[in-house]
Every structure is written in C-alpha cells, then in structure tokens.
Amino acid sequence: MYSPPHAADSDSEGSLLSDVSASPPRRRSPPRPAPPKHRPRPASTLTPKPKLKPTPSATSASAPPPTLRAAALSDPHGLAARIAPGFALTAASSTVSSSSFRRLVQSRNPSFDPATAFTAPASAPSEVPTAAPCLSPAATEAPPQARPKRVHPNSVSEVPAAAAAEQPKRPRGGSEGNFVRLNINGYGRRRTFKNAQARRSTKCRSWRRQRAAGAMPRAQGDEEGDFVSEALLEREKKAASESVLEAVETVREDPSEQNLMSLLKATYGYDSFREGQLEAIQNVVAGESTMLVLPTGAGKSLCYQVPAMILPGLTLVVSPLLSLMVDQLRKLPAFLPGGLLASSQTSDEFHDTLQRLRAGEIKVLFVSPERFLNEEFLLILRDALPISLVAIDEAHCISEWSYNFRPSYLRLRASLLWRKLNVQCILAMTATATTQTLEEIMNALEIPSGNLIQTSQIRENLQLSISISDNRLKDLMLLLKSLPFVDMRSIIVYCKFQAETDFVSKYLCDNNITAKSYHSGLLMKNRSRVQELFCSNKIRVVVATVAFGMGLDKSDVEGVIHYSLPESLEEYIQETGRAGRDGRLSHCHMLLDSATFYKIRSLSHSDGVDEYAMSKFLYQIFSSENTTGCICSLVRELTSRKFDIKEEVLLTILTQLEIGDQQYIRLLPQFNVTCTLYFHKTSPQLLADKDILIRSVLNRSEMKDGHYVFDIPRIANDLKITMNEVFDHLHKLKFSGEISFELKDPAYCYVILWRPDNFNALSANLTKWLSEVESSKIRKLDAMFALANFAVKGCKRTGGCSGSQHTPCIQKKIMEYFSKDDGTSENDCHAQLQKSSPFLQADIKVFIQSNSFAKFTPRAVARIMHGISSPAFPSATWSKNHFWGRYVEVDFSLVMEAAKAELVKLVGKGE
Numbered sequence: 071m072y073s074p075p076h077a078a079d080s081d082s083e084g085s086l087l088s089d090v091s092a093s094p095p096r097r098r099s100p101p102r103p104a105p106p107k108h109r110p111r112p113a114s115t116l117t118p119k120p121k122l123k124p125t126p127s128a129t130s131a132s133a134p135p136p137t138l139r140a141a142a143l144s145d146p147h148g149l150a151a152r153i154a155p156g157f158a159l160t161a162a163s164s165t166v167s168s169s170s171f172r173r174l175v176q177s178r179n180p181s182f183d184p185a186t187a188f189t190a191p192a193s194a195p196s197e198v199p200t201a202a203p204c205l206s207p208a209a210t211e212a213p214p215q216a217r218p219k220r221v222h223p224n225s226v227s228e229v230p231a232a233a234a235a236e237q238p239k240r241p242r243g244g245s246e247g248n249f250v251r252l253n254i255n256g257y258g259r260r261r262t263f264k265n266a267q268a269r270r271s272t273k274c275r276s277w278r279r280q281r282a283a284g285a286m287p288r289a290q291g292d293e294e295g296d297f298v299s300e301a302l303l304e305r306e307k308k309a310a311s312e313s314v315l316e317a318v319e320t321v322r323e324d325p326s327e328q329n330l331m332s333l334l335k336a337t338y339g340y341d342s343f344r345e346g347q348l349e350a351i352q353n354v355v356a357g358e359s360t361m362l363v364l365p366t367g368a369g370k371s372l373c374y375q376v377p378a379m380i381l382p383g384l385t386l387v388v389s390p391l392l393s394l395m396v397d398q399l400r401k402l403p404a405f406l407p408g409g410l411l412a413s414s415q416t417s418d419e420f421h422d423t424l425q426r427l428r429a430g431e432i433k434v435l436f437v438s439p440e441r442f443l444n445e446e447f448l449l450i451l452r453d454a455l456p457i458s459l460v461a462i463d464e465a466h467c468i469s470e471w472s473y474n475f476r477p478s479y480l481r482l483r484a485s486l487l488w489r490k491l492n493v494q495c496i497l498a499m500t501a502t503a504t505t506q507t508l509e510e511i512m513n514a515l516e517i518p519s520g521n522l523i524q525t526s527q528i529r530e531n532l533q534l535s536i537s538i539s540d541n542r543l544k545d546l547m548l549l550l551k552s553l554p555f556v557d558m559r560s561i562i563v564y565c566k567f568q569a570e571t572d573f574v575s576k577y578l579c580d581n582n583i584t585a586k587s588y589h590s591g592l593l594m595k596n597r598s599r600v601q602e603l604f605c606s607n608k609i610r611v612v613v614a615t616v617a618f619g620m621g622l623d624k625s626d627v628e629g630v631i632h633y634s635l636p637e638s639l640e641e642y643i644q645e646t647g648r649a650g651r652d653g654r655l656s657h658c659h660m661l662l663d664s665a666t667f668y669k670i671r672s673l674s675h676s677d678g679v680d681e682y683a684m685s686k687f688l689y690q691i692f693s694s695e696n697t698t699g700c701i702c703s704l705v706r707e708l709t710s711r712k713f714d715i716k717e718e719v720l721l722t723i724l725t726q727l728e729i730g731d732q733q734y735i736r737l738l739p740q741f742n743v744t745c746t747l748y749f750h751k752t753s754p755q756l757l758a759d760k761d762i763l764i765r766s767v768l769n770r771s772e773m774k775d776g777h778y779v780f781d782i783p784r785i786a787n788d789l790k791i792t793m794n795e796v797f798d799h800l801h802k803l804k805f806s807g808e809i810s811f812e813l814k815d816p817a818y819c820y821v822i823l824w825r826p827d828n829f830n831a832l833s834a835n836l837t838k839w840l841s842e843v844e845s846s847k848i849r850k851l852d853a854m855f856a857l858a859n860f861a862v863k864g865c866k867r868t869g870g871c872s873g874s875q876h877t878p879c880i881q882k883k884i885m886e887y888f889s890k891d892d893g894t895s896e897n898d899c900h901a902q903l904q905k906s907s908p909f910l911q912a913d914i915k916v917f918i919q920s921n922s923f924a925k926f927t928p929r930a931v932a933r934i935m936h937g938i939s940s941p942a943f944p945s946a947t948w949s950k951n952h953f954w955g956r957y958v959e960v961d962f963s964l965v966m967e968a969a970k971a972e973l974v975k976l977v978g979k980g981e
C-alpha cells in the first residue's frame with residue numbers, strides 16, 4: 071500500500087535543470103471580467119532597487135590575468151581546450167609536455183624554484199587564479215573521441231549525449247505534438263534509404279507534415295496521397311527559402327507591422343501575430359530590452375525566434391531545464407540554425423557546438439544559467455559573435471519571490487550581460503509573475519519600466535473546477551470515468567510526489583485506464599518514452615509531478631486534474647496551462663484535501679536555516695586557511711550534512727555572497743575535487759623529478775591503499791594555476807600512459823575576494839533574507855489553498871459558478887493575486903493550523919531524551935515532528951521514529967519554539 075511520501079520525494083526542485091522551460095479560444099468559457107490589455111506598469115510600481123556595486127578589488131579580481139586572456143584570444147583552440155580539455159587533448163601530443171607545463175607554472179610564479187617549491191607550506195597566490203573551466207566530471211574523465219560527423223545544426227545530436235541517446239523516435243502520423251513540429255522543420259538526421267520507394271514515401275510524409283503545419287504552401291490540385299516529385303519538392307523548398315530571405319531583408323530595412331506579418335507568413339505560415347507578439351518583436355528589433363508576460367501557450371518563443379532572424383548577431387536563450395532547451399532547439403524553424411550548451415554534454419558535443427559558434431553557423435544558442443559561472447565561456451561567447459539578443463525564458467526564476475526561484479538565475483544580472491557580454495538587448499519572458507517578481511526581474515535586468523508588455527495571465531478557454539475529496543483515489547477514478555473527462559483523449563494528472571505518481575498510475579492501470587507516470591526520478595529515456603507515447607496519443611493519461619509541464623506544447627491536452635494542491639497560483643497556472651493549447655474549451659479539476667495542504671506546508675520549511683548554522687557555515691567559507699585569492703572548495707554532500715543545510719540552499723547562500731551589495735566571493739564552476747592517482751609506467755618519485763605537478767601531488771597527497779589521494783584546488787593553489795590547467799596536465803599524463811586517475815566529491819568552488827568585517831551582521835542578514843524567502847513560499851501556498859477553499863466553501867455559486875465549476879471566481883482571485891505587490895493576501899490558512907497541542911512539549915521531551923546521542927537544533931526537532939527530511943536527519947533513518955510527522959498540523963514555528971525551550975532546559979541541566 072502507498073505510504074506517505076517525504077520531502078526528498080518531492081519533485082518541486084528535482085525537475086529543474088539538474089538534469090529541464092497556443093492559440094486563442096474558439097469557444098468561450100463562462101463570462102469573466104475582461105483582462106487588462108498590454109498594461110505597461112507605471113514607473114512608480116517599479117522603483118529600482120540599489121544596484122550591485124562591486125568593490126574595485128572585486129572587479130579587478132574577477133577579470134582574468136592579462137597574460138592568459140591574451141593567450142586565449144590569440145589561440146581559440148587553446149581556449150576551447152581549457153573549456154573542454156578532454157576534447158582538446160585529441161589534438162594534443164600524447165607525450166608528456168612537462169617542460170611546457172613547467173614554463174606555465176614558472177610564468178605564473180616568477181620566483182618559482184622547482185627544487186624547493188613544495189617543501190614549505192603553500193602561501194597564498196598573489197593573484198587571483200583565472201576562472202576554472204566549466205567542466206563536467208564526465209568531460210574530465212572522458213577519453214578523447216573521434217570528431218562526430220556533422221549533422222544538421224538543430225538535430226538531436228546537438229543535445230547532450232544522455233538526452234540525445236534517449237530522444238524518442240518521432241511518431242508518424244501522430245497528432246500535432248512537439249515531435250511533429252520538429253519534423254516540419256526538416257531537421258531530422260539525413261537518412262539513407264534502402265530503396266526508392268521508401269525514400270519517396272518518407273518524402274511524401276515529410277511534405278505532408280510540412281504542409282499540414284502550414285510551413286509550406288500547398289501545391290494546387292495536390293490531394294492526400296498524390297505523388298509529390300522530388301523536383302517539385304526542391305523547387306518549393308527553394309522558393310520558400312528565397313521568400314524567407316526576401317522577407318527578412320525587407321524587415322531589416324523597415325520593421326513595420328506589414329513587413330513583419332509577411333515574414334511571419336513566409337516563415338511559419340501563420341496569418342497573424344497573437345496579442346503581445348508584434349509589440350515585443352518590434353521592441354526587440356529596435357534594441358529595446360523588454361519584459362514580456364504572456365499566458366502559457368501564447369507563443370512567447372516566437373518573440374525571440376523572429377528577432378533572431380532579423381538581428382545580425384547571435385541570440386542567446388537562457389532556459390532553466392535541459393528538456394525544455396532540447397524541445398525548443400528541436401522546434402526552431404529550419405532557417406534558424408541552433409545549438410545547445412549544457413554541462414551534461416560530452417566534450418565532443420561541446421567542442422562541435424563551439425566550432426559552429428565560431429564559424430558563425432549558429433544563430434540561436436540555448437544555454438543553462440549555470441554556464442554563466444564560467445569566465446572562459448563568457449569570453450568565448452563574447453568573442454564568437456556579437457550577441458544581439460539574450461532571451462531569458464521563465465525569467466521569474468531570477469526572483470527569489472517567484473514560486474520557482476533558481477540560485478543560478480540570480481547571476482543573470484544586467485551587469486553581467488551588458489558589461490561582460492556586450493549584449494545589445496534583453497528579452498525576459500514569463501507566463502507567471504506577480505508585481506513584486508516583475509519589479510525584481512526588471513531591476514535585475516535593467517529593463518525600463520515602460521518596456522513591460524503584459525497581457526492577462528488567464529487563459530479564457532479553461533473551465534476550472536474544484537471539489538473537496540476525502541478519498542482522492544476513488545474520486546480520481548470517478549472523475550476519469552465520467553463526463554467530460556471520460557471522452558477526453560489526453561489528460562494530465564498532477565501529483566506532488568514522485569511515489570504518488572507511480573502509485574496513482576498503477577491504480578489507474580489496474581482499473582483499465584491506460585496511464586503512465588512521469589517524474590524527474592525516472593531515467594531520461596523512460597521520461598522521453600512517456601512523453602512520446604502521450605504526444606502520439608498512445609496513452610490517455612500521464613500522472614506526473616511538476617517535472618512534466620514547463621514548455622510541454624501538446625496542443626490537444628483536453629484535461630488537467632490536480633490530484634495534489636499546487637504549491638502556488640503560479641504553479642496552478644503553469645500546469646493548467648498545458649490544457650487547451652489549441653484554443654478549444656478544456657477542463658481543469660482540482661481534488662482538494664487538507665491533509666495534502668498540511669504536508670506541503672510542512673515541506674515548505676525544509677529550506678530554512680538558523681542563524682547559528684548560517685554563522686558556522688560562513689566561518690567555514692571564510693576559514694583562516696582559505697586565503698583571499700586562493701581557490702577554495704566545499705564538498706557539497708559533506709558540507710550539507712555538516713550544517714544540515716540543503717545543497718541548493720548552500721548554493722543560494724554562496725550566490726548571495728557573490729552578487730549581494732558587497733561581492734565577497736567569486737563562484738567558480740562546480741568540480742569533483744578529490745583525485746586518486748595511479749602510477750603505471752614510471753615510479754612516482756622518478757616521475758616527480760621530471761614533472762612539477764607530480765612533485766606537488768606527492769608532497770600534498772595522503773596515501774590510501776597504496777594510492778595517492780589529493781585535493782585538486784590545493785595543487786592549483788600551490789602552482790598558482792587554474793584547476794582546469796591541473797586537469798589538462800593530468801590528462802596529458804594519462805594519455806601518455808603514465809598515470810590514470812579518478813575524481814570524486816563534487817564541490818562548490820570559489821575564490822574569496824573580500825572577507826566580511828562583521829560575521830554576525832552578515833549571518834543575521836542572510837538568515838533574515840532566507841526566512842523571508844521561506845515565508846513568501848508559504849504565503850504562496852496559503853494563497854493557493856485559500857483560493858481553493860473559497861471556491862468549495864465560500865463561493866455563493868452566482869455569477870457563473872455552479873456545482874464544482876468555479877471558473878469566474880477562480881479567475882477573479884487569480885487576477886487579484888497577480889495585481890497585489892507580493893501576490894499574496896491575508897487569509898485564514900494560518901488560523902486553520904492548530905495553535906498547539908497539550909502533548910507537544912511532553913512529546914518533544916521524550917523524543918529528545920530517547921535520542922540523546924543526536925545533536926539536535928530546535929529546527930531539526932521541528933522538522934522531524936513535521937516529517938521533513940533534512941541532510942543531517944534524513945527520512946531514511948528518522949521516518950521510522952515514532953514522532954516522525956506527528957505534529958504536521960501544528961504551526962512549524964510553534965514546534966520550533968517548544969523544541970527550543972526543551973533543548974535550553976537540557977543544556978541548563980548540563981545533559
């Protein structure tokens with residue numbers, strides 16, 4: 071039987087890039103107040119906040135030393151080598167170039183004496199080392215491979231190997247799904263045919279698909295099943311591409327509405343722009359940075375694709391999810407060659423994309439926000455092509471007040487984009503942002519307040535209903551077997567937890583409803599398979615977490631059912647936004663139960679940090695052995711357990727230290743920092759005589775099972791080189807057969823630029839900020855619950871609401887929510903939580919005494935009482951405890967207070 075899931079099981083974060091970012095209604099749903107049209111916000115609502123002012127030392131420290139920079143510019147291949155050393159070594163000599171490495175070390179250390187260099191303890195380098203590479207562990211360890219054959223720019227091979235290998239085959243003759251869209255672009259890998267018949271039939275299929283999608287004009291008299299000659303096809307293609315070129319040229323000369331419409335027709339076959347598109351495109355083409363808020367499925371992608379055709383330089387698209395990038399790359403029109411750079415790519419793929427970028431063969435480049443950590447990557451980008459446009463998809467991730475905040479997005483500030491990349495224009499896009507979130511995005515990206523294009527965030531073709539459920543499984547079954555859902559071909563059921571999706575889909579299958587589960591815990595290939603089956607209408611129901619959503623562009627999803635309460639109205643809008651993208655009336659139902667609300671509310675406390683833990687963490691970051699300017703590292707898992715702070719939260723804190731008012735650190739890409747070295751040909755001592763790096767390693771290593779284990783940053787600091795240069799050299803030794811090595815311990819790496827004068831004040835500020843972020847998350851959940859509660863209990867069922875159907879009142883509440891400053895309002899959720907329990911204090915006492923071996927903090931005790939897993943107190947161990955999750959319905963802060971009182975008493979007694 072299904073048991074209640076725990077925090078680690080939730081997909082709310084797992085779905086995000088660790089691995090993944092319409093048409094108008096035909097029939098109107100019940101009447102609702104008219105949505106506001108493009109509504110540039112008055113400047114007063116978007117008061118700019120003080121901008122980041124890095125200290126002079128910070129600025130200079132973050133720039134690479136001139137020598138390396140010059141070398142990088144004059145030797146692009148060398149630069150690439152530092153980005154993707156595994157690949158670069160294919161071209162490198164396989165002999166060990168110890169002398170060139172020695173020269174490199176000596177150039178960085180003029181006083182370097184190889185004979186004595188490693189006898190004394192390392193002193194801090196006088197210069198900040200250059201940025202380390204963006205190098206995935208896979209890339210560092212991968213042996214060089216033959217260059218892959220060139221394939222079409224937007225073909226699937228452009229995506230990371232893991233994803234590419236697992237891309238689904240395109241369904242033939244499926245309905246309009248993203249895979250069909252892919253085919254209309256003619257971007258598939260070139261295929262060889264065994265016979266002419268096969269070739270002809272494939273051509274016909276492809277032709278029909280293109281025609282069906284309106285990408286090409288239909289030939290006169292051509293009926294379904296007609297033979298289409300290759301010559302005709304070629305002529306049509308040529309004519310189409312000539313008309314596109316012509317249309318682009320005309321728009322370049324005069325980007326008038328009429329010319330842009332002709333371009334739209336010639337390129338996409340669409341007859342008109344949708345609301346907000348034309349204005350956004352004209353803004354961008356005129357070089358005006360723009361904030362674009364359009365509903366889900368409204369066609370935001372078009373607003374960067376059209377400018378990408380017109381503008382001379384590169385369009386960079388920043389996207390939070392790998393799967394979203396892959397989908398968007400595949401959907402690019404044929405005349406827009408695209409590429410993708412993600413950390414999970416092999417070095418071959420990475421290098422190939424860079425080559426194409428340098429050769430000017432890429433017009434649209436998709437990148438993850440994490441890429442912007444890498445200074446060398448930024449240099450390559452800046453030098454490859456002028457960047458005409460940076461489009462930031464799901465831009466709400468920039469704001470910590472959004473429902474889906476991502477620390478890596480925090481770095482995407484105008485300061486970085488304008489000044490480091492000479493970007494000419496920024497387009498920020500989202501479907502869901504409150505006023506406060508918008509204000510923050512626009513401030514961060516320096517978008518003028520007049521350049522906000524915003525249409526209603528409400529989709530009018532969605533029928534919204536909610537019902538209370540005491541038995542969600544039974545009610546879900548009933549729902550799926552009754553009208554309107556029983557007649558639907560495509561339905562998504564959203565659950566909060568991964569385990570829940572598996573359990574629910576199995577239950578549905580057992581009851582003769584074909585369903586599959588989808589969540590980020592599944593292998594990529596299984597996820598792709600489920601998506602493919604769903605998009606080709608081979609399965610009717612997908613039971614998914616939030617991981618199945620953003621960017622999913624299947625036009626004929628007719629129903630969305632929320633089995634669990636969404637965490638915010640933004641999430642509700644995103645998820646219901648998967649339905650009715652073809653403009654037809656579609657139905658979205660929510661099953662409401664308060665137990666789920668309490669569970670999710672508890673989990674909202676899993677990111678909080680106590681000031682005590684924060685200050686200990688800060689002392690570790692700036693510990694005395696971490697000298698200013700040196701490369702420092704924090705092994706992620708160890709640090710997370712040590713301070714009982716989740717890894718994402720550690721990264722958030724580090725990012726704040728980098729981008730806050732004072733820049734304390736510069737973050738480097740994440741590396742595996744512990745290296746175990748095995749010697750094969752020459753003895754360690756003999757090799758050390760010839761090789762500076764090996765000598766340093768021998769001085770710095772611990773011996774474990776006869777092998778040398780060392781810390782990469784420490785060696786880099788000793789030699790005053792970058793970690794990437796250490797990896798490069800190790801690779802050279804490896805390819806010469808001298809050594810092999812293994813890497814482990816993924817770590818956050820950084821360089822200290824400025825030590826805090828007042829640790830207490832800094833830790834108090836950071837704790838306060840995190841607690842505000844936590845409260846904002848809870849307020850969002852409360853607002854969602856209050857809305858659902860109002861619909862089922864408070865709504866008088868007038869003005870169009872009836873039975874469980876509440877479209878008008880839900881839409882009204884959504885509009886109110888998005889017009890409020892922080893999107894939330896006072897509601898009675900807090901009042902619904904139990905004030906306390908007579909047994910709470912006594913239970914906490916028993917719990918602490920019976921687990922006296924553990925070092926508890928009040929927060930740790932409260933988490934256990936709320937059933938929240940944390941790094942130091944994981945559910946795997948603690949969920950067996952009698953008290954696990956027992957006080958879910960008592961406000962978290964009350965439980966924490968009670969735990970604090972009990973711990974203080976124990977300390978007083980000296981226990």
Ligand SMILES: Nc1ncnc2c1ncn2[C@@H]1O[C@H](COP(=O)(O)OP(=O)(O)OP(=O)(O)O)[C@@H](O)[C@H]1O
Pocket residue numbers: 091092093340341342343344347364365366367368369370371372501620621622623647
């Ligand atoms: N002017 C237009 N006319 C007709 N169809 C359009 C137009 N613009 C975009 N579309 C289609 O609308 C669909 C949705 O577009 P897109 O994926 O860009 O939406 P989106 O706004 O990014 O949605 P989401 O936020 O949900 O990801 C696509 O299939 C696209 O081809």
